[in-house]
Amino acid sequence: MRPAVVVYPLIGFFLIAIVLWQFAVAAGGPAHWWIYGIYLAIVFCGVMFMQTRMADEKEEQKLIEAEGEEFLRKYKERRQQ
Numbered sequence: 001m002r003p004a005v006v007v008y009p010l011i012g013f014f015l016i017a018i019v020l021w022q023f024a025v026a027a028g029g030p031a032h033w034w035i036y037g038i039y040l041a042i043v044f045c046g047v048m049f050m051q052t053r054m055a056d057e058k059e060e061q062k063l064i065e066a067e068g069e070e071f072l073r074k075y076k077e078r079r080q081q
Helices: 003-026 033-080
Strands: none
Touching: 003 033
16 A cells, blocks of 8 residues: 555645644634534444455455456466367
8 A cells, every 4th residue: 555545645644633723723712512523424434445445455456366367267278278
């Protein structure tokens, strides 16, 4: 897996959290409890996105390898005939 696939979304989530925090501070004081809930939801969504993406990439790689092995098997069978 390329590092950019993990790093760039994490940087994006971090920047979104900073912007939301600044909006809360500009609104006149400490953030309310539901703003912390939004932060946690953003982090949770980011983590689940990365887990799903990595699982999909592994599954796709397995499928590609299986198709390649099948192709090579058929190719070898035709070549022996």
